[in-house]
Amino acid sequence: MLLEPEDTFDSDYRVHLATTTERSLRELLIAFPRRYTGLFHLSEKWIENRIHDVLEGDVIQTDVGSFYRGIKRGSSTRAEQRTVSKRKDIIVSHIRKLASLKGKLEHSEFIIEGHLIVERAVEDGLPIETLLYTTGFVATPEGKSLLKRAAAENLSFYQGIAFRLRFSIGKEGKSHLRSNWVLNYFHEVLKKHHAGYFVLIDPEQCEIEKCVKLAREIEKAGADAILLGGSFLTNDLHPIAKALKQETELPLVLFPGDSMHLTPHADAILYISLISGRNPNYLIGEQVKAAPWIQRYALKPIPTGYMLIEGGNKTAVEFMSDTTPIPRDKPDIAGPHALAAEYLGMQMVYLEAGSGAVHSVPEEMITTVKNQISIPLIVGGGIRTPEIAAKKVEAGADFIVTGNILEENGSLELMRAFANAVHG
Numbered sequence: 001m002l003l004e005p006e007d008t009f010d011s012d013y014r015v016h017l018a019t020t021t022e023r024s025l026r027e028l029l030i031a032f033p034r035r036y037t038g039l040f041h042l043s044e045k046w047i048e049n050r051i052h053d054v055l056e057g058d059v060i061q062t063d064v065g066s067f068y069r070g071i072k073r074g075s076s077t078r079a080e081q082r083t084v085s086k087r088k089d090i091i092v093s094h095i096r097k098l099a100s101l102k103g104k105l106e107h108s109e110f111i112i113e114g115h116l117i118v119e120r121a122v123e124d125g126l127p128i129e130t131l132l133y134t135t136g137f138v139a140t141p142e143g144k145s146l147l148k149r150a151a152a153e154n155l156s157f158y159q160g161i162a163f164r165l166r167f168s169i170g171k172e173g174k175s176h177l178r179s180n181w182v183l184n185y186f187h188e189v190l191k192k193h194h195a196g197y198f199v200l201i202d203p204e205q206c207e208i209e210k211c212v213k214l215a216r217e218i219e220k221a222g223a224d225a226i227l228l229g230g231s232f233l234t235n236d237l238h239p240i241a242k243a244l245k246q247e248t249e250l251p252l253v254l255f256p257g258d259s260m261h262l263t264p265h266a267d268a269i270l271y272i273s274l275i276s277g278r279n280p281n282y283l284i285g286e287q288v289k290a291a292p293w294i295q296r297y298a299l300k301p302i303p304t305g306y307m308l309i310e311g312g313n314k315t316a317v318e319f320m321s322d323t324t325p326i327p328r329d330k331p332d333i334a335g336p337h338a339l340a341a342e343y344l345g346m347q348m349v350y351l352e353a354g355s356g357a358v359h360s361v362p363e364e365m366i367t368t369v370k371n372q373i374s375i376p377l378i379v380g381g382g383i384r385t386p387e388i389a390a391k392k393v394e395a396g397a398d399f400i401v402t403g404n405i406l407e408e409n410g411s412l413e414l415m416r417a418f419a420n421a422v423h424g
């Protein structure tokens with residue numbers, strides 16, 4: 001985003017946006033200074049609606065094209081508060097960690113501060129990942145010139161607590177995995193706790209308000225992330241995801257049943273391939289259809305080997321995917337599937353008994369799989385009590401997913417009991 005002083009059309013700034021995704025546009029608009037008027041050049045139709053979400057104003061036609069002229073709403077803008085000051089902001093806390101040598105070594109990332117050195121780094125083409133700056137900085141001449149250069153380099157911007165620049169050392173170029181803060185966050189959860197706890201929200205099962213209430217409780221209870229998805233969706237995902245993201249600090253991770261289950265309002269997506277089945281559509285077909293949209297929406301993909309395990313009843317996943325689950329008494333078949341997932345470069349394995357399964361994944365199978373792989377293991381389906389969750393962790397699960405039980409009885413106490421049982 002580049003701001004130029006503007007007075008011809010009764011605005012404070014003429015704003016040039018270099019963005020191709022809704023997410024980066026949103027982040028840029030968050031950085032636009034409050035109580036100032038901007039004249040935004042509308043290069044593409046979709047930009048207009050998104051600007052309208054954040055700024056109050058109208059489209060104006062001029063002889064040099066159409067523009068959106070709007071003023072940034074007052075200080076109560078939720079997004080603004082979230083980005084700048086929330087203590088638990090995941091990116092900000094990650095950046096804080098990088099201040100220590102231990103943090104730098106652990107993540108192979110640096111922060112550098114000061115516009116001259118940052119400018120030099122941009123100029124030298126260092127593998128920069130994210131540029132962080134304050135709202136004040138964007139309006140200074142140094143800020144303008146640096147942001148112009150950074151926009152030309154296609155860097156992602158983030159308005160942070162201080163003007164800082166983060167970049168990775170090591171290999172050239174950007175890797176989606178190296179810059180995948182959600183995956184890094186999952187690994188941090190595992191360093192902090194014995195295991196992590198994910199709660200699945202099924203968009204079919206709740207109205208927006210109910211979902212939001214549930215999400216707030218999930219966060220309060222100490223869960224580590226919210227999964228959003230279902231095997232068959234008829235509800236519009238966008239408003240639900242948007243509301244959840246506004247109301248909680250937890251990472252919002254899509255858990256898709258097919259390539260239509262996407263929204264730019266989430267942080268990441270379990271990029272699952274149904275490796276227990278032999279249905280090419282769920283091994284690679286849906287993934288190919290979704291890939292360009294995941295890129296456009298700037299979702300962080302988490303490549304995951306998804307394995308369906310017989311759970312005593314025919315589940316939605318089994319029916320929808322037209323695949324046969326791995327028999328629950330055959331851990332020796334499950335093990336090599338998981339190992340193959342790791343060898344294929346997947347970052348997680350998910351053992352799924354199916355939502356509402358009569359029997360959850362057997363402990364023996366969890367242990368066999370865990371012993372074969374070094375990537376984190378997610379276990380879900382039919383886990384109905386904190387005691388059972390603890391047993392799965394003891395057997396080797398790194399992350400536990402619960403869905404139905406909280407839809408049936410979403411009490412804060414029960415969620416807390418699950419989080420505590422899993423965290424150990």
Ligand SMILES: CC(C)=CCC/C(C)=C/CC/C(C)=C/CC/C(C)=C/COP(=O)(O)OP(=O)(O)O
Nearest residue numbers: 229230231255257272274282286290316321355
């Ligand atoms: C990577 C992308 C974009 C798509 C991959 C799609 C794949 C491989 C799907 C596997 C098969 C499938 C239908 C998985 C569904 C996973 C899921 C969200 C399960 C949880 O929900 P349900 O089992 O539907 O729960 P309910 O029965 O409560 O709806």
Ligand SMILES: O=P(O)(O)OC[C@@H](O)CO
Nearest residue numbers: 355356380381382403404
């Ligand atoms: O709804 P439940 O049975 O808890 O299952 C959660 C999840 O693993 C389904 O994909």
